[in-house]
Amino acid sequence: MPELPEVETVRQTLLKLVKDEVITTVDVYWPKIIKKPDDVVIFQQLLTGQSIVDINRKGKFLIFELDDYSLVSHLRMEGKYGIYSSDTEKDKHTHVIFHFESGRSMHYHDVRKFGTMHLFNKGEAERSLPLAQIGTDPFEPEYLFEEIFPKIKKSSRAIKNILLDQTIIAGLGNIYVDETLFRAKIHPLRSGTSLTETEGQLILREAKDTLAEAVKQGGTTIRSYTNSLGEIGMFQQELFVYGQTGAPCKTCGSEIEKFKVSIVVPTFVQAVN
DNA sequence: CCGCCATCCTGTATGC
């Protein structure tokens, strides 16, 4: 559920809280979250003594830059990081705790346990899965029409599904795809092959603009999302269609209707008029 | 190569 703007908000908030912290020990309560290395004990050993130099982001992935390693973290639907004093009890849904020399600790909390962590040697993260397959993020310089539109144009899939495909554009999920297509006035079921260059340019521009506005607002709070200070985002006030089923359209006043784009990648909502 | 689908999870909502 956290998409690019929410992950970016977490990155900025968390960096201020943990920059230069030094990891002493790591507790892992749900080992399946740790995807690499295979052995969780090795994961814990490698992290010991590492300091957090920086936090980067690619699409929806957070990348903790340590002295010798990069820790790639995906929050999936409900993953959250919070900072506490080290004597704070873990709660039911805390699955990983990073203890710091300062006496504070960073808890990874994830009700659905879908989040993932991959630890790589420095420099190897970008060319390894999962990052290796991830496409351009709209805030990277490679976010160019001539790079991306050909990939859209050759796909027979619905444009909504194409925009959700992280190998083509990184960072969009259901919320921002729905908002982008509404703003671009492109129907979500239009096939990639049917889109004109003008429409493609419009979609890519609206995607970036929508994400940029959402980052400014601190993201969108739907259900449980908050940043690492427990703060909610404000972009939900700006939503035209996502979660607006039954509400009047902000541009034409007609009722927002919901329909399913596909079983795997559900729901789009839009106004009828 | 391409697209579809199951899988991983559990809290919340809905149906009977």
Add this chain to the structure above:
DNA sequence: TGCATACAGGATGGCG
């Protein structure tokens, strides 16, 4: 009230 079922959703890997 309680139980059963549906639903939400990102990325991966397997299949046709």
